[in-house]
Amino acid sequence: MSTTLFVTGTDTGVGKTRIACALLRRARQRGLRACGYKPVASGCARTAQGLRNEDALALLAESAPGLDYAQVNPIALEEPIAPHIAAARSGVRIDPLFLSRQHAQLAQRYERVVVEGAGGWRVPLDADSGFDDWVAANRFPVVLVVGLRLGCINHALLSAESILRRTTLAGWVANVLPPEQPYWRENVDTLRARLPAPLWGVVPMHADADTAAAALAGAPW
Numbered sequence: 001m002s003t004t005l006f007v008t009g010t011d012t013g014v015g016k017t018r019i020a021c022a023l024l025r026r027a028r029q030r031g032l033r034a035c036g037y038k039p040v041a042s043g044c045a046r047t048a049q050g051l052r053n054e055d056a057l058a059l060l061a062e063s064a065p066g067l068d069y070a071q072v073n074p075i076a077l078e079e080p081i082a083p084h085i086a087a088a089r090s091g092v093r094i095d096p097l098f099l100s101r102q103h104a105q106l107a108q109r110y111e112r113v114v115v116e117g118a119g120g121w122r123v124p125l126d127a128d129s130g131f132d133d134w135v136a137a138n139r140f141p142v143v144l145v146v147g148l149r150l151g152c153i154n155h156a157l158l159s160a161e162s163i164l165r166r167t168t169l170a171g172w173v174a175n176v177l178p179p180e181q182p183y184w185r186e187n188v189d190t191l192r193a194r195l196p197a198p199l200w201g202v203v204p205m206h207a208d209a210d211t212a213a214a215a216l217a218g219a220p221w
Contacts, residue, residue: 010144017058019175038073042082118131143169146174
């Protein structure tokens with residue numbers, strides 16, 4: 001039976017890909033067939049093989065063998081802007097049902113699927129819906145990546161409140177970002193007391209893949 005987890009963040013650039021890759025590595029270390037899924041990626045580079053996104057490539061590298069790039073990232077958009085704007089400018093329609101079908105194919109083959117969103121929790125996919133709607137429709141549990149920087153407490157509490165209105169908040173991860181805040185540990189303590197979900201781990205600044213995976217050793221997923 002396959003289990004899927006959706007990785008979102010308090011903002012863009014808070015380390016969703018690092019945490020998603022760490023979760024994949026933990027799953028594979030436990031002998032599980034796991035794969036990443038980046039349904040929509042903006043900010044893709046042109047290559048001889050087509051558009052490629054750095055985050056999606058990282059997920060592919062941490063996935064069990066047997067996948068090609070398009071299975072991990074079916075919608076690749078060149079401009080590094082909000083996905084719904086990049087899609088409109090490229091003449092691409094982001095169809096949530098298509099994203100779900102692509103996910104279903106992965107879930108048939110892999111025991112664990114780690115889905116990484118784009119930006120924060122409520123990033124739009126088109127004029128009418130966003131990632132939050134898609135995740136809620138699929139009933140994916142969510143892990144919230146909190147980038148430890150100024151403003152993270154407010155962003156984390158607001159994100160958690162919104163997530164819980166739509167689906168399950170399975171846990172959260174504290175990711176230490178540069179420049180290191182002098183009181184980031186106090187921020188973690190505050191969030192641990194206020195967030196209605198367990199802390200899965202604190203990932204050190206500049207952590208490599210093995211260090212990040214080890215930091216999530218207590219994650220129940």
